Amino acid sequence: MHPNVTEIDHPLMKHKLTILRNAETTTDNFRRVVREIAAMMAYEVTRDLATEMVPITTPVADCEAPVISGKKLCLIAIMRAGNGMIDGMVELLPGARVGHIGLYRDPETLEAVEYYYKVPSDIDERQVIVVDPMLATGNSASAALSRLKEDGVSSIKFVCLLAAPEGLETMAREHPDVPILTASIDSHLNEHGYIVPGLGDAGDRLFGTR
Template sequence: MKNIFEINHPMIQHKLTQLRNKETSTSDFRRLCNEIGIFLGYEALKDIEVLEKNIETPITSMRGKYIDEEKITFVVILRAGLGMLNGILEVVPNARIGHIGLYRDESTLEIVEYFSKLPTGIENTKVMLLDPMIATGGSIIDSINILKGKGVKDITVLSLISSPEGLSKITSKFNDVNIYTAAIDERLNEKGYIVPGLGDAGDRIFGTH
């Protein structure tokens, strides 16, 4: 599918297997979410604008390359997206952070918005939307609509595990959004959960399962 990038790095797949395992502890699950998020962040930023400035090394002067970290905003879809935030902040520690609160009504599978707090001037930044799982795609679509309503034009989605159905739904509505994921799984089941998946990411991150 266009604009979808499945990152098949051996280390990601190794950590993803641990993440999926139902015997993995809460603390290890949190660590793995952050570690995989680091890999995804590096890959998703490979085309970021590179600037230059003069610096002094211990040996000589040179033109060094750098990125303007404040031109990057990480937007977390609450609550599970928090599980990826610390990891990707290791990649870009000076990025700005926004939060969007959504939840899925378990009876209708519809997405309900309950919170939105985004940095001023977010429309002038590259926005990376964090959500560990793309299941039905509803929360991502609603979040993208919120961001576009704020004037954001450059949006990238980072997700650990995605369903084909969710990805297809997102890309059918937005042809200008890139999605980076560690795995595209088989399908959704009748309850809207990803198969084989990893269970409920939020419950496993916060120990509420």
């Protein structure tokens, strides 16, 4: 198991996750709930952001109040399913830059193959939050983190809706320094590399494809 995993234990989060798991949930509702959960996860993953005190004037008096300080944020979506989480996070973090890493899973080897990479030019100076709904084998997430580290990124967190033990083991082996935040650690992967009980293919359910 990864040494630095946080499973969010919140009744509202679990309720919304059940809606996503339900095969009867429509595409529009699936998208909406993914955005809602992503916003909640953005709140949790930024809990330890550094702050500093600045002088301001309220309608009543002068005072000092906290503002976010330190490195600026960048959200990285692992395409294509990661795009579904970005909107919800940007609602809470409107000043964050957004980057994209395109990866697909080879159906035979289950290894990640990169086909797109676009991030801010100053990515090495930013705190990076990588998002992907599913941490299954962990190969795509690991490849994305390795690519970002090649560009000099030293502050990275990974956020997903569901994680499988197999994916957590991959991340523990290859990126033990990266904190992981998830809404649920599920049972296992099936023979096709899907999380069980899971919620199906997040990309297909977000975009109405098969």
